[in-house]
Amino acid sequence: MNRLALPLGGLLAIAMVAVLAGDFQLRFLAEILIIGTAVMSLDLLIGFGGLISLGHAALFGSAAYAAAIAAQHWGASLPVMLGIGIAMGTAVAAVMGLVILRAGNLFLLILALLFGQIVWEIAFHWRDVTGGADGLRGLPTLSLGPWALGDARSLFVLAGLLALGCLGLARSFVASPLGRALIGTREQPIRMQALGYNLFSLRFRALLVSGAMAGAAGALYPFVNLYVGPQSVHWTLSATMIIMLVIGGVGSLWGSFLGTAAYLALQTYVGAWTDRWQLCVGLLFVLTVLVMPQGLASGLLRLARKARRS
Amino acid sequence: MTALLQVEGVGKKFGEFAAVSDVTLDLRAGETLGLIGPNGAGKTTLFNMITGFLKPDTGHVRFDGAAIDRLSPAQRVARGLVRSFQKPMLFPALSLRENIAMASRQHAGRGLSWLGSLRATRAANEESDRLLAESGLTHRAEARVADLAYGEQRMADLLIALALRPRLLLLDEPTAGLAPEEARRLLAIIRRHDAETSVMLITHEVEIAFAACDRIAMLNLGRLLCLDTPAAVQAHPAVRDAYLGALAA
Amino acid sequence: MMGYAAIQVLNALSFSALLLLTGLGLSVVLSLMNFVNLAHGSFYLLGSYIAVHWLASGAPWWMAFPVAFLATALAGALLERFPLRAFYARPHLMQVLLTYGLSVIFADLMRWGFGAQILSPELPEMLQGVVFLFDMPFPLYRLFIIGAGFALALALWLLFDRTMWGAVVRAAVSDRGIVETLGIDTRRLFAAVFMLSAGLGGISGALGAGMLAAYPGLDEEVLILALITVVVGGLGSFGGTVLSALVVGFALTFSKVWFPEFANLAAFSAMIALLLARPNGLIAPPLRQL
Numbered sequence: 005m006n007r008l009a010l011p012l013g014g015l016l017a018i019a020m021v022a023v024l025a026g027d028f029q030l031r032f033l034a035e036i037l038i039i040g041t042a043v044m045s046l047d048l049l050i051g052f053g054g055l056i057s058l059g060h061a062a063l064f065g066s067a068a069y070a071a072a073i074a075a076q077h078w079g080a081s082l083p084v085m086l087g088i089g090i091a092m093g094t095a096v097a098a099v100m101g102l103v104i105l106r107a108g109n110l111f112l113l114i115l116a117l118l119f120g121q122i123v124w125e126i127a128f129h130w131r132d133v134t135g136g137a138d139g140l141r142g143l144p145t146l147s148l149g150p151w152a153l154g155d156a157r158s159l160f161v162l163a164g165l166l167a168l169g170c171l172g173l174a175r176s177f178v179a180s181p182l183g184r185a186l187i188g189t190r191e192q193p194i195r196m197q198a199l200g201y202n203l204f205s206l207r208f209r210a211l212l213v214s215g216a217m218a219g220a221a222g223a224l225y226p227f228v229n230l231y232v233g234p235q236s237v238h239w240t241l242s243a244t245m246i247i248m249l250v251i252g253g254v255g256s257l258w259g260s261f262l263g264t265a266a267y268l269a270l271q272t273y274v275g276a277w278t279d280r281w282q283l284c285v286g287l288l289f290v291l292t293v294l295v296m297p298q299g300l301a302s303g304l305l306r307l308a309r310k311a312r313r314s
Numbered sequence: 315m316t317a318l319l320q321v322e323g324v325g326k327k328f329g330e331f332a333a334v335s336d337v338t339l340d341l342r343a344g345e346t347l348g349l350i351g352p353n354g355a356g357k358t359t360l361f362n363m364i365t366g367f368l369k370p371d372t373g374h375v376r377f378d379g380a381a382i383d384r385l386s387p388a389q390r391v392a393r394g395l396v397r398s399f400q401k402p403m404l405f406p407a408l409s410l411r412e413n414i415a416m417a418s419r420q421h422a423g424r425g426l427s428w429l430g431s432l433r434a435t436r437a438a439n440e441e442s443d444r445l446l447a448e449s450g451l452t453h454r455a456e457a458r459v460a461d462l463a464y465g466e467q468r469m470a471d472l473l474i475a476l477a478l479r480p481r482l483l484l485l486d487e488p489t490a491g492l493a494p495e496e497a498r499r500l501l502a503i504i505r506r507h508d509a510e511t512s513v514m515l516i517t518h519e520v521e522i523a524f525a526a527c528d529r530i531a532m533l534n535l536g537r538l539l540c541l542d543t544p545a546a547v548q549a550h551p552a553v554r555d556a557y558l559g560a561l562a563a
Numbered sequence: 564m565m566g567y568a569a570i571q572v573l574n575a576l577s578f579s580a581l582l583l584l585t586g587l588g589l590s591v592v593l594s595l596m597n598f599v600n601l602a603h604g605s606f607y608l609l610g611s612y613i614a615v616h617w618l619a620s621g622a623p624w625w626m627a628f629p630v631a632f633l634a635t636a637l638a639g640a641l642l643e644r645f646p647l648r649a650f651y652a653r654p655h656l657m658q659v660l661l662t663y664g665l666s667v668i669f670a671d672l673m674r675w676g677f678g679a680q681i682l683s684p685e686l687p688e689m690l691q692g693v694v695f696l697f698d699m700p701f702p703l704y705r706l707f708i709i710g711a712g713f714a715l716a717l718a719l720w721l722l723f724d725r726t727m728w729g730a731v732v733r734a735a736v737s738d739r740g741i742v743e744t745l746g747i748d749t750r751r752l753f754a755a756v757f758m759l760s761a762g763l764g765g766i767s768g769a770l771g772a773g774m775l776a777a778y779p780g781l782d783e784e785v786l787i788l789a790l791i792t793v794v795v796g797g798l799g800s801f802g803g804t805v806l807s808a809l810v811v812g813f814a815l816t817f818s819k820v821w822f823p824e825f826a827n828l829a830a831f832s833a834m835i836a837l838l839l840a841r842p843n844g845l846i847a848p849p850l851r852q853l
Contacts, residue, residue: 111842113599129824200387202386282674
């Protein structure tokens, strides 16, 4: 019964919102769900593996580029786009893993940042393919067989299904032996070695799973955003993903969507109201860390527990 | 009888300080070997080198006749060489059963499975439950190990190691800080696995070494003073001077 | 050809000198306090702006550098008090977010205060112009950077290697427990080291302004380069940072010569390859496990 509650409730929520919300909201929600999925894939690494990757945007963004470039050549068929995005996210994650997972925690974080910068350099300078600083625009409409999926409603439903599917996968991952072992490496890496676990292979697999999810999200991103540019692989987006995760609550999975929504809503509303948006971003980071490092998810859970008790 | 573990001329220096120098010893299949010596004698350093956590500067380690010098700690575990640590090293946020299952899943070769992992999880939980029942901790299976009493944590640490079905189990001060009754229970569990598991045991408590071990190796200042039966070790003059004498005085 | 190569070597050396000073500042905080400071580039850029304005003001030019050092060290001291000090013991995740947020704030404040255009300092007369080497012109100021950079590095080496204070820092890097057992006030030690680190960032920015100019976004570029210098060198090793500043400086300069379009890509990839071969950096001090 409980195992069906999440998917059914999720589907119901998607259907209701799709019927009730207007185009602007639907596009905005689709963006939240897509970026939220990427943030959740980062939660697998940070929240469960203790692997602070400052290069996650490289996985998400390179999948977005791959899908956009493929769409320009072969048209934007949904399964092809998803396949390419997942393949790209996984492949980039594999290369990244070889680079960053050999080092200790502190180096890992810096190496991930550098790796992300390398991907950014490629996206920025390889103008013939990526459009350089201008990025890629004018993409064909996403389609599934005879149906065109370019309208806000279809994109929202698609993003909702992606988010729901990835949330389910992420939960099963965390509950599986692999996910448990990942938690083990976070808590007691030395003991895990003494139990015969190969830490590299374990973390590498987690990174591949995370990369595949980020890649799936990245594949849809250009079609919702109608644009993909070098900012989508830049390390500032990686840092932003981390703050979204922290705002939502590290290690909760669903909190990622909450944090993404909070951040993007602030960006939309505060950004329209001041030209010093960058200053506000910085303050948001600092205040989050100073005031609520536990995030919204754990705050809400605490409130719910209190309400149940009284 | 053939030796299960052979340590040949192993040494390690930290800077100028020789933590272990030129230690040669062997452990026969089926026996329990005690490793005693004062603080800083090099017992834990020797353990780290046998289990691959530390690279020796000199010498070789052979396990079951094969050189294992180039194997990682994890690869040594796969051959049946399992260790515990001086302080219990558990996964505090996980339940006691999950702590043990972490080991039994890895032993079953399913430690890294994801999709289709239900059966692996169930089998591992059964194995954990068997070990918990054997040690009288069944009622604590669901407790987070962070909430366990110290004695229970020590026992959990041992059960995690046993869940790997070791051929050789290296225990680093397994009874440290335990009440005599708890220590006796723990040793009884170890003894119950005697048939398939040989044991190398670091201990501070000389009485335990003499009672539980077939042979005893005495280290002092990184060197092996002697390796013999408990009775012979007890009578050894160098041992008396270095260690037992000080205790008696 | 000979002349061209010599010029590029000197270019690389002047770049290495800047990397060395910023990298040392970042490295000492990282290895002593185990603290990731992503706002380190802000100190560099602040130093650059201070130098640009000082040199334009007509005050004695040579004072621009000590002034930049002191001003950024002071900024560092204030920042260390609040909020950084409370974060030395917090997880790296929180350190990263905090210092990244601070760097974004400083970047915006500096854009606000100093404008968004590219500012180049007015160099003093005696440092203007070029010298000829094998008939090729080379800016005199870059020779000054090389000289000043390596002189400062030497002074720092003496500070760390020959003074009591330096011995304490080195001991604390290899084993924090030691310092506490010696009864040394780690809070003051950390505060002093952080000030030194910020000051080094500032003075390298002041020196570098005459070569790289000053503009929004430079803080981030410098941060990335400094991070590369630190990881390639290996933590907690002065010699390693010197070596890696040279390696990174040469790699970047020559990749600009050989692959102008993909210079950073080539140099970064080379550094990553180097790190694959030596995951702990060029010179990794031996650490005791367990």
